[in-house]
Amino acid sequence: MFTVCCEAHTTKVSRNANMAKLQAGYLFPEIARRRSAHMLKYPDGQVISLGIGDTTEPIPEVITFGMAKKAHALSTLEGYSGYGAEQGEKQLRAAIASTYYGDLSLEESDIFVSDGAKSDISRLQVMFGSNVTMAVQDPSYPAYVDSSVILGQTGQFQKDVEKYRKIEYMKCNPENGFFPDLSTVSRTDIIFFCSPNNPTGNAATREQLTRLVQFAKDNGSILVYDSAYAMYISDDSPRSIFEIPGAKEVAIEVSSFSKYAGFTGVRLGWTVVPKELLYSDGFPVAKDFNRIVCTTFNGASNISQAGGLACLSPEGLEAMHKVVGFYQENTNIIMETFTSLGFSVYGGKNAPYVWVHFPGQSSWDVFSEILEKTHVVTTPGSGFGPAGDGFIRVSAFGHRGNVLEACKRFKQLYK
Amino acid sequence: MFTVCCEAHTTKVSRNANMAKLQAGYLFPEIARRRSAHMLKYPDGQVISLGIGDTTEPIPEVITFGMAKKAHALSTLEGYSGYGAEQGEKQLRAAIASTYYGDLSLEESDIFVSDGAKSDISRLQVMFGSNVTMAVQDPSYPAYVDSSVILGQTGQFQKDVEKYRKIEYMKCNPENGFFPDLSTVSRTDIIFFCSPNNPTGNAATREQLTRLVQFAKDNGSILVYDSAYAMYISDDSPRSIFEIPGAKEVAIEVSSFSKYAGFTGVRLGWTVVPKELLYSDGFPVAKDFNRIVCTTFNGASNISQAGGLACLSPEGLEAMHKVVGFYQENTNIIMETFTSLGFSVYGGKNAPYVWVHFPGQSSWDVFSEILEKTHVVTTPGSGFGPAGDGFIRVSAFGHRGNVLEACKRFKQLYK
Structure with a gap:
């Protein structure tokens, strides 16, 4: 067949200007x-x-055995299951709540099981929308900033200072013990904070996190706390932001099995959104997050979730x-x-x-x-x-x- | 311990107005x-x-066997793998390309493996951003509309007509053979189209899809084609939009293993974004989708992907x-x-x-x-x-x- 050479068709759809802001x-x-x-x-x-x-x-075999067993069960009438709850299986949510938040009066229904922290960070940003302002530790895991840029929360990248406009960068360096000087940090709607920190490896102390929670409370901010490395803590630093009194009214916690069980490829994490966390109009954040999870996600793989349950067995x-x-x-x-x-x-x-x-x-x-x-x-x-x-x-x-x-x-x- | 009763703390973060638009x-x-x-x-x-x-x-056991085998392999030094490519494993992408798009000159690199069509619909919306307009079949799978509302592409819900402002509803009913009368459809940036359709069960014919592709081309629109039920086609209706000449310059295709292999709980799907699909400035849509996938997702579970490979064996x-x-x-x-x-x-x-x-x-x-x-x-x-x-x-x-x-x-x- 003979095709007349022609110019490539371009659509008339404008590229999302926020995508164009992303660096490399x-x-x-x-x-x-x-x-x-x-x-x-x-x-x-x-x-x-x-x-x-x-x-x-x-x-560990005890964990992969649980996943293989679930896979095999899916071939049987009794063991087959289709769509699970978007928020995760009840039993796994309960096990996460009791294992990691047993003393902190968080409940099964506060836990949203995910396919990993990175996905949930993005889902949280979609929930917050484009009109919020945010702060991050500098340096920090790049998904916080990049997902914020994609959602349109930021201005352009400024090459001279290597920062996006409208993001509050909270400097963490040896001079301040890798904890930001909060007296110099402007108020933002959202504060991303990762402890133990990726990349600096520093874990914030109880006293520092108490100040951080108070700072968020004073400013009416929502703290998104990434605790994906909590099991690596070897001293008495808090393993969850919810160890800090009052945190339930200001914080969301994102976590993951990736670095505990080698689940980087298996994909399983969770996010805690306490019922006490409220938007300025009194609407519970957890209700919106539930809607986001139900609408943009269909739950983590049931096999990965079986692995999560095995992880939390003795x-x-x-x-x-x-x-x-x-x-x-x-x-x-x-x-x-x-x-x-x-x-x-x-x-x-x-x-x-x-x-x-x-x-x-x-x-x-x-x-x-x-x-x-x-x-x-x-x-x-x-x-x-x-x-x-x-x-x-x-x-x-x-x-x-x-x-x-x-x-x-x-x-x-x-x- | 004695706690002084106090009013609940509310943050000063405004609820995302788009979330508030969602109905029930x-x-x-x-x-x-x-x-x-x-x-x-x-x-x-x-x-x-x-x-x-x-x-x-x-x-089927041939599929769960593949997943159980992968799970067990993850307990061995040789069989362990961590983070996979966000876009999916090369072998699976190649198998999807050859099985479903073998005659359509689509390549492994055009396939993005996902944890299911619903998640990818939302990721596509995040990529498009809030400034695009969209059309949907009426009736249609609710995730298209709801994800559009969440991203801020729509106006408020109008109770009298049960529609969101700014969405173009393309009526599909027995009178028009469940294919919209395109002469009455306004131009939009994005057109969501599902065939075989959920919920009407109708599959568009080759002639209808040819008109749809031409309509998208004439309007400079991007067609997001949901083919999650293609294997249910029993006549000669196209199983992929890419069977229609010229579709690569206007269409994205979203699909899934859910309804073919009973993977609703296992979670595995894919999205095809041809390199030929360009924004108005000539920028390839696939490049932005790749960035979205890399930034907001970490790949489908490697066990589910092993299941996908087993699905595509003879x-x-x-x-x-x-x-x-x-x-x-x-x-x-x-x-x-x-x-x-x-x-x-x-x-x-x-x-x-x-x-x-x-x-x-x-x-x-x-x-x-x-x-x-x-x-x-x-x-x-x-x-x-x-x-x-x-x-x-x-x-x-x-x-x-x-x-x-x-x-x-x-x-x-x-x-």
């Missing part, structure tokens, strides 16, 4: 791209990835603690390495991330140098916000042999 | 609520649900055809029942939904009467849009015994 790609696919390019350049380079915080250790909990303990040992090895090399090293104690200072250097330069000379992928701190520049995040997720080998190479590079 | 609950949770209330009233009522289109038959495809065939037999039983009772009956031939006409009656009244007198849950047509009033959707998803029993009761009620 989302951070982690960009890291993956650079890793792939490096591997093409050095096919024999023995690349080790301590970049994206991706779990590497097998899921054997599952013990197995998860072992997984977490393994990565904590990795963290110690990385921290000792950089400390012995004379670097200022932060995080690590309560999180699987080590935050290494390279004063006066550009994060991307350091990232590139480490990759080029050691074949180890890290994450440049500035990818998490302008205050992250001069830092590198080293993830403790890796096989022991790889972590040891990476540390050996770091020692050769910086000796 | 999302349709299907509302049906579930009425069903539960009915069961409380009639504890011995033997309720049969032909309401929400929820699959009831066990998943044995899996055969097994899915059997599942579909079973529900098609149910559909025939329901159609024959209502036809024999003298009703005008639509749909059914190419879809697992039967659309029964009760001229001059309110859908909710018919719904309530059927539930009260036969303990069978159906879905009121008006729940899908004002043009659905006077109709009831009867779903063919059910065990054979239940379908036969429901039909017996229908015959008693309407004899």
